[in-house]
Amino acid sequence: MKSTFKYILLPSILFLLAACSRPTMDTYERFFFRTDGADLAVQVDGNRDSKVFILLIHGGPGGSGYEYNTGSYADQLEEKYAMVYLDQRGQGASQGKYDASTLTLQQFSDDIYGLAQLLKQKYGQDISLFLMGHSWGGTTGTHALLNTQVQDEINGWIEVDGAHDIPLLNIEAIKMFRQIGAEELSKGNNTDRWQEIVDFANGVDTTNISEDEGGRINSYGFEAEGLLEAINEGGGGNPSHGILGRPHLGLAHIISSSSTANAITPETEVAAMTSELHKITVPSLFLWGKYDFVVAPALGVSAVSRVASQDKELVIFDHSGHSPMDTEPEAFVAAVVGFVERNK
Amino acid sequence: MKKLLLSLLCLGLLPALYGQPTHPGDWALNVSYFGETGIHPGLKVGLSHTLWEKEKHHKRWFKGRQNRLGPKVKMYQLFGGANLAVYSHPNNHTGVLPNLEVGWKRINMRRGSFFGAQLGIGYLRRFYNVATYELGEGGEPDKVSAAGRGMFVPSFAFLWGKDLSVKGKTPISWHIKPTVMMLAPYNHTNVFSFALELGVSYRLGKK
Numbered sequence: 001m002k003s004t005f006k007y008i009l010l011p012s013i014l015f016l017l018a019a020c021s022r023p024t025m026d027t028y029e030r031f032f033f034r035t036d037g038a039d040l041a042v043q044v045d046g047n048r049d050s051k052v053f054i055l056l057i058h059g060g061p062g063g064s065g066y067e068y069n070t071g072s073y074a075d076q077l078e079e080k081y082a083m084v085y086l087d088q089r090g091q092g093a094s095q096g097k098y099d100a101s102t103l104t105l106q107q108f109s110d111d112i113y114g115l116a117q118l119l120k121q122k123y124g125q126d127i128s129l130f131l132m133g134h135s136w137g138g139t140t141g142t143h144a145l146l147n148t149q150v151q152d153e154i155n156g157w158i159e160v161d162g163a164h165d166i167p168l169l170n171i172e173a174i175k176m177f178r179q180i181g182a183e184e185l186s187k188g189n190n191t192d193r194w195q196e197i198v199d200f201a202n203g204v205d206t207t208n209i210s211e212d213e214g215g216r217i218n219s220y221g222f223e224a225e226g227l228l229e230a231i232n233e234g235g236g237g238n239p240s241h242g243i244l245g246r247p248h249l250g251l252a253h254i255i256s257s258s259s260t261a262n263a264i265t266p267e268t269e270v271a272a273m274t275s276e277l278h279k280i281t282v283p284s285l286f287l288w289g290k291y292d293f294v295v296a297p298a299l300g301v302s303a304v305s306r307v308a309s310q311d312k313e314l315v316i317f318d319h320s321g322h323s324p325m326d327t328e329p330e331a332f333v334a335a336v337v338g339f340v341e342r343n344k
Numbered sequence: 345m346k347k348l349l350l351s352l353l354c355l356g357l358l359p360a361l362y363g364q365p366t367h368p369g370d371w372a373l374n375v376s377y378f379g380e381t382g383i384h385p386g387l388k389v390g391l392s393h394t395l396w397e398k399e400k401h402h403k404r405w406f407k408g409r410q411n412r413l414g415p416k417v418k419m420y421q422l423f424g425g426a427n428l429a430v431y432s433h434p435n436n437h438t439g440v441l442p443n444l445e446v447g448w449k450r451i452n453m454r455r456g457s458f459f460g461a462q463l464g465i466g467y468l469r470r471f472y473n474v475a476t477y478e479l480g481e482g483g484e485p486d487k488v489s490a491a492g493r494g495m496f497v498p499s500f501a502f503l504w505g506k507d508l509s510v511k512g513k514t515p516i517s518w519h520i521k522p523t524v525m526m527l528a529p530y531n532h533t534n535v536f537s538f539a540l541e542l543g544v545s546y547r548l549g550k551k
Contacts, residue, residue, distance in 0.1 A: 030435055034478040034488055038531070041436075090531045093436055095470070095493055100532040118477055121485045243383070247435040250381045252527055255535040263532065 027078070030247065035114045036107065037098030041087040041247060042115065045069055046078030052128045052344050053119055054158070054336075055084040057112060059135030061268065062261035064092025066248055068134070071234075073329035080337060082123075086115060088140065090260030093248035103263040105271060109144035116153040128155045128344035132336075135295060135322065138162015139271055146276050156283040156311075156343045158336060161295045161322050164303065165274045170209045172296030173217045177201035177224065180291070190227045197224055211269050221293035225321035228291055232319045234326035277303055283311035285339040287332065289320030311343060366394040366421070366547050376521070376543025378429045380439060388541060390427020390443075391548075397421045399453070417453035421460075422446070429466075429539075437470040437492060449503065456510030456517075464499040468527065499525040501541075515547035 027046055032039040043065065044053075054077065058065045065085030068074065077083055087094040089111055090103060112131070119129060131154050133141025142164035144150045145157060163169055181198035185191055197220050204213055225231060243249065284307045288300035297316055304314040315335045317324040325332045366372055371393050378388035398420045404410040429441040449460025469492060476491035505519030521541040528534040 030474040032472055032474065032476040032491065034476055034491065039472070039476060039491070039493065094531070096531055097493060097529050098532055103532060114479060117483060118479055118485055121479070121483060122477065245434045247433075249383075250433075250537060252530055252535040252537045256531045256533065259533045259535075260531070 027082070032095075033111075033115050033118055034096075035111055036102065038089045038094060038096035038111065040089060040111060040115065041065070041093035041095075043069060043085045043247070044082055045074075045085065046082040047080055048082045048123065050081050051124070051126060052081040052130070052340060053084055053123065054081055054130045054132050054340070055086060055112070055116060055119065055154075057086060057131065057133040057137030057141045058088065058091075059137050060088075060091060060257070060261060061136050061264050062091060062257040063136070064248055064253075064257070066092055066246070068325075071326055071329065073325040073332050076329065076333040077336065081340065084115075084119060086112075087248065090263075091257040092253060100263055103260060105140060105143045105264070105267055106147060108140040108264075109148050109150075112140060112144040113148035113150040113153070116150050120153060128340070129153060130156045130158060130340060130343075132158040132160060133162050134160040134325075136163055136268065138164050138295070139166070139268055139273075142273050142277075142280075143271070145280050145282070146273060151280070151282050154282055156285065156339060157280065157309075158285045158287065158339065159300070159303065160287045160325065161289060161292050162286075162299070162303075163268075163271075163295045164277070165272045165299060166214070166269050167209070167272050168274060168302070169295050169299055170214050170217050171206045172298040173221055173293050174201045174204050174206050174209075175298075176293050176296055177220065180224070180228075180293075184227070189229075193223065193227055211266070214269055218294060222322070224293045225291060228321070230319060231289075231291055231321050232327040234323065274299075274302055274306065277306035278308050280307040281309055283339070283343045284309040285312070285335065286314040287324060287335055288314065288316050289322055289324045289327070290316050290318050291320065292322045294322045311339075313339065366423075368394050368397055370394045371548045372517075372545040373548055374425065374427060374543055374545045376429075376519075376541040378431050379540045379542075380431045380433060381538055382540045384431050384433040386429055386431020386439070388427055388429035388543065390425050392423050392425030392427075392445075392545065395422045395424055413454065419451040419453050421449050421451065423449070432473065435474065437472045439468055439470050441466050441468045441497060443497070443499070445499075445501075447501075447503070451507055451510065453510055456507040457505070458507060458517075458519075459502070459504045462499075462501040462503060462521070462523075464497075464501070464523075466497040466499065467494060468497045469494045495527045495529060497525050497527060499523050499539075509547065515549075517545045517547075519543055519545065 029044045064087045069085045138159045178201045181194045184194045286300040286304050288297040300314050317328045320327040374390050376388040378386040400418050402416040424446045431439050443464050443466030445462050445464040447462030449458045451458040471492040476488040477485045480486040501521045501523035503519050503521040507517035508514040523539045525537045
């Protein structure tokens with residue numbers, strides 16, 4: 001019996017204790033939001049007393065809100081405001097049972113709108129709610145602004161390198177590959193890699209970009225970012241949970257996220273919302289990395305000129321690519337805080 | 345209480361007298377650490393029943409060993425079982441998984457080591473361990489009680505272990521069992537998950 005305790009029960013008890021660890025802050029809350037067959041995983045982290053909530057829509061498709069709850073930008077924003085990290089349907093720790101045919105941009109938009117309503121019901125109608133979308137979160141976020149009543153619920157929209165027009169971003173990425181690639185080649189920097197990228201870009205017919213070419217533009221975009229010295233190193237983060245307490249660790253979540261990405265990609269690839277941006281009337285902040293090949297800054301320039309918002313601003317980060325929150329966290333936070341304080 | 349202790353003592357002593365692994369008709373009590381994804385801790389308890397067995401003798405390749413140890417003796421067994429696993433995925437859910445299994449194993453009758461494979465079918469009920477809300481008809485947040493999701497779980501597992509009763513009198517075997525589970529349905533699709541079991545089986549004999 002002694003050995004049974006020593007070798008089996010004791011390790012099990014220690015495992016149980018370790019696994020129960022979670023953030024000790026009383027500013028942390030997790031819950032599921034049940035809507036249209038899905039149980040969407042939501043974590044609220046930060047200063048709820050501020051009565052300012054920023055609902056962050058993650059990138060992907062196939063990402064999770066949890067991945068954004070790390071790094072000094074998150075720590076700084078959570079100190080001032082409550083950050084709401086949503087795992088969109090089919091991704092991260094979100095679960096449920098629904099038909100694959102419901103995986104549409106309209107459904108993702110309805111989820112965002114529903115959660116915005118829930119947050120105001122749960123935390124009070126007097127809270128100030130901002131929507132922040134990064135990358136593909138800019139696709140679903142913009143779609144929600146244009147196709148639901150979410151603008152009635154929020155104080156402002158923050159788009160971070162957001163993919164609100166995929167056909168346009170592919171064209172702009174090709175232009176950047178050609179231009180910056182030529183500059184880097186003339187400087188003799190990473191010539192073998194840049195030559196391949198420039199050759200690829202020169203071979204693309206920008207009037208007819210296929211889904212396969214779109215995928216390669218995305219891959220080369222991330223690679224090109226890594227080849228530039230002008231971009232700061234990404235800062236390390238403080239994960240919100242240890243490995244045992246992570247809400248979405250597991251093979252099931254990885255497979256589901258990947259399957260969701262495959263299901264929504266065809267609709268996403270042709271999502272072009274530039275011509276409708278004039279319907280956005282809420283205060284809007286556009287944050288872009290100067291060297292973002294994945295979602296070119298030209299989309300931010302176009303968006304800020306098109307939205308009908310009274311308070312609108314574009315901030316370009318000179319030492320960033322696709323994720324300025326990681327590469328220039330102080331400047332990123334300053335831009336967000338300035339915008340929120342003006343509009344809360 | 346004394347009766348209970350006496351009963352447990354008898355249950356333990358009787359099989360010990362046999363000094364043999366389980367045979368057809370024997371029951372065994374299984375208790376395992378059940379780690380969903382390996383690290384989400386849980387406990388699995390169940391009974392297994394030996395359904396069939398066949399002993400095979402194989403001549404050893406080396407004559408010296410054949411003379412010294414005699415032939416290789418392998419015991420092939422089929423078994424079935426029913427069990428219940430409960431585990432906790434922190435910040436997500438607590439899982440309750442009743443499960444039926446059938447398996448095959450080959451026991452080395454000199455060392456007691458064995459390996460085998462198992463098929464299972466279960467029904468996993470996940471109870472979320474954080475609150476769940478939905479919007480009511482009037483737009484108010486309704487808290488869903490005992491929220492969670494259910495799914496069928498076909499599974500496949502390999503097992504390795506050692507039956508201590510082969511060499512000694514202890515009616516216990518231990519095993520390690522990596523398991524691949526399908527979760528159906530999960531969101532809009534079916535997905536795979538993984539579990540790791542580390543357990544002991546206590547031979548109860550024929551009941």
